[in-house]
Amino acid sequence: MNRGHDEAREAFAGRLGEMALASIEMHTIYLGERLGLYRSLRDEGDATSVELSARTGTDERYIREWLEQQATASILEVDDPAKPPQERRFALPTGHAEVLIDHESPYLVGPLARFLVAFAQRMPDLMEAYRTGRGVDWADYGPDVIEAQEAVNRPQFQHFLAEWIGAMPDVEARLNRGGGRVADIACGTGWSSIWLARHFPGTEVDGIDVDAGSIERATANAVDEGVGERVRFLFADAADAAGAGRYDLVTIFEALHDMPRPVDVLAAARRLLAPGGAVLIGDERVAETFTPGDDTDRMFYGYSTLACLPNGLHDQPSVGTGTVLRPSAIEAMARDAGFLGFTILPTHHDAFRFYRLDP
Numbered sequence: 066m067n068r069g070h071d072e073a074r075e076a077f078a079g080r081l082g083e084m085a086l087a088s089i090e091m092h093t094i095y096l097g098e099r100l101g102l103y104r105s106l107r108d109e110g111d112a113t114s115v116e117l118s119a120r121t122g123t124d125e126r127y128i129r130e131w132l133e134q135q136a137t138a139s140i141l142e143v144d145d146p147a148k149p150p151q152e153r154r155f156a157l158p159t160g161h162a163e164v165l166i167d168h169e170s171p172y173l174v175g176p177l178a179r180f181l182v183a184f185a186q187r188m189p190d191l192m193e194a195y196r197t198g199r200g201v202d203w204a205d206y207g208p209d210v211i212e213a214q215e216a217v218n219r220p221q222f223q224h225f226l227a228e229w230i231g232a233m234p235d236v237e238a239r240l241n242r243g244g245g246r247v248a249d250i251a252c253g254t255g256w257s258s259i260w261l262a263r264h265f266p267g268t269e270v271d272g273i274d275v276d277a278g279s280i281e282r283a284t285a286n287a288v289d290e291g292v293g294e295r296v297r298f299l300f301a302d303a304a305d306a307a308g309a310g311r312y313d314l315v316t317i318f319e320a321l322h323d324m325p326r327p328v329d330v331l332a333a334a335r336r337l338l339a340p341g342g343a344v345l346i347g348d349e350r351v352a353e354t355f356t357p358g359d360d361t362d363r364m365f366y367g368y369s370t371l372a373c374l375p376n377g378l379h380d381q382p383s384v385g386t387g388t389v390l391r392p393s394a395i396e397a398m399a400r401d402a403g404f405l406g407f408t409i410l411p412t413h414h415d416a417f418r419f420y421r422l423d424p
Contacts, residue, residue, distance in 0.1 A: 095178035111156035179213035200379030243267025251320030255283025325383030331402035344422040
């Protein structure tokens with residue numbers, strides 16, 4: 066008997082079981098978020114299965130099972146497990162509500178469940194992509210991925226974007242003087258652009274994106290947030306965007322790794338800069354070298370295999386970067402795009418690393 070082999074087998078089997086449990090529970094979080102169950106428990110207070118089903122227009126038997134599962138998973142609290150099933154009252158702890166559904170909390174993680182559901186729905190397309198080398202369009206993943214990306218990144222821009230800009234004191238000073246201009250490339254649904262305008266009230270921001278649905282949503286978001294007069298959104302490829310020499314700052318947040326031709330986009334960003342301006346890149350905080358077992362890289366390789374690489378390969382020709390874009394690769398891209406200055410900024414964020422590019 067090979068004792069080492071047996072121990073490794075048992076440990077790996079246990080690990081896969083834990084993965085399966087985590088995936089299952091994330092799918093139940095999806096149900097709670099999408100059906101408004103968490104929101105009702107947060108806003109209207111604790112409830113029995115009868116009360117919660119009535120509040121949310123759902124079936125009591127399904128809700129009873131979901132409530133018991135959530136309590137078993139220690140996501141919800143139950144007042145007395147010994148009560149008859151329909152008399153048990155379930156509550157959502159305040160800290161859990163913040164993590165699950167608070168759209169302004171930097172600790173918001175619940176929307177990640179939407180990614181898992183969207184990825185699973187596209188599995189037949191992914192199988193075909195892996196066989197043929199073709200890509201999968203981001204739009205084909207459906208609204209879950211767009212809304213999940215928006216929900217998770219929005220509070221990061223709200224709470225930390227000013228700090229990221231502050232790591233470039235000269236650029237920060239230009240924006241604080243008023244009259245500054247920023248081009249926000251790959252702006253998505255607009256929250257980076259909106260918070261750029263909010264943090265720097267005298268600044269005008271042009272958000273640029275190639276997804277028409279995101280641009281429409283971004284425009285509505287800016288109006289709702291009261292910055293519609295200073296933030297506009299352009300449905301355009303950054304490489305073709307007008308405005309050469311106009312911008313004090315060009316930003317690309319968590320998008321460079323998705324681009325089929327990132328060097329072309331960086332070259333376009335350089336052309337957009339006014340004298341003394343700079344480009345700010347925010348991309349994933351991956352390990353500096355390939356490091357099997359690194360937990361952060363595990364997460365980003367997961368996103369890459371299921372979404373970012375297939376999306377990046379959809380438009381051809383493509384360099385097929387994938388999510389795991391290391392600092393050395395970004396520096397090489399910057400040099401190829403004509404930038405002479407490349408600096409890794411002294412900022413700390415669990416998910417993002419920031420780079421300053423100077424022409």
